[in-house]
Amino acid sequence: MTRQPLALTINGEIHDVMIEPHWSLLHVLRHELGLTGTKENCLEAECGVCTVLLDGKAVNSCILLAEQARGRSIVTIEGLGDPEHLHPLQAAFIEHGAVQCGYCIPGMILSAKSFLDERPGRVPSEAEVREALSGTLCRCTGYQKIVDAVIAAARQMSARPEAARRAP
Numbered sequence: 001m002t003r004q005p006l007a008l009t010i011n012g013e014i015h016d017v018m019i020e021p022h023w024s025l026l027h028v029l030r031h032e033l034g035l036t037g038t039k040e041n042c043l044e045a046e047c048g049v050c051t052v053l054l055d056g057k058a059v060n061s062c063i064l065l066a067e068q069a070r071g072r073s074i075v076t077i078e079g080l081g082d083p084e085h086l087h088p089l090q091a092a093f094i095e096h097g098a099v100q101c102g103y104c105i106p107g108m109i110l111s112a113k114s115f116l117d118e119r120p121g122r123v124p125s126e127a128e129v130r131e132a133l134s135g136t137l138c139r140c141t142g143y144q145k146i147v148d149a150v151i152a153a154a155r156q157m158s159a160r161p162e163a164a165r166r167a168p
C-alpha cells in the first residue's frame with residue numbers, strides 16, 4: 001500500500017512520518033518513532049496501557065488511527081518529565097512505591113494527568129481516582145498505592161501548580 005505523509009505534534013515537537021492509512025497512532029509512536037514508553041497489549045481498548053494525551057484528554061492510542069491525530073497535540077510519557085524534573089505524578093508514584101513491573105504506569109500516569117488537569121486546585125476522593133483510572137489495568141500493585149500516589153500528586157499540584165506545568 002502507498003504510504004502517505006503525516007506530520008504529528010508529539011511532546012511539543014513536529015515529527016514527519018510516512019504512514020499507511022490503516023496504521024494506529026500506537027503503531028506509529030512505537031514502531032515508526034521509537035517512543036516505546038507507550039505500551040502495547042490488547043489492541044482493543046480494554047487495558048489502557050497504550051494511553052496518550054490527545055489535546056489533553058486521555059485516549060487509547062491502539063484504536064485511534066494515526067491520521068486522526070493530524071493537527072492535534074499528542075503527549076506521551078516521554079514528554080511528561082525527565083529525571084531531573086519529574087512531573088508531580090511521576091515523583092508521587094516513586095515515593096509511594098506505586099510502580100512494580102511498570103508496564104501499566106505510563107498509561108496510569110497519563111490518565112491521572114488528564115483527570116487532574118480537568119479539575120485544577122481540587123484534591124479528588126479515593127473513589128473519584130479509582131473511577132478515573134478504571135480504564136487502565138494493573139496486574140501487579142493492587143491499585144491502592146497508585147490511588148495514594150495520585151491523591152498525593154493532586155495535593156502537590158494544588159499547592160504548587162507551577163510544578164505541573166512543564167509538560168507540553
Ligand code: FES
Pocket residue numbers: 039040041042043044045046047048049050051060061062063
Ligand atoms: S493496548 Fe490499547 S487498550 Fe490495550
Ligand code: FES
Pocket residue numbers: 098099100101102103104105137138139140141
Ligand atoms: S505495575 Fe505491573 S502491571 Fe501495573
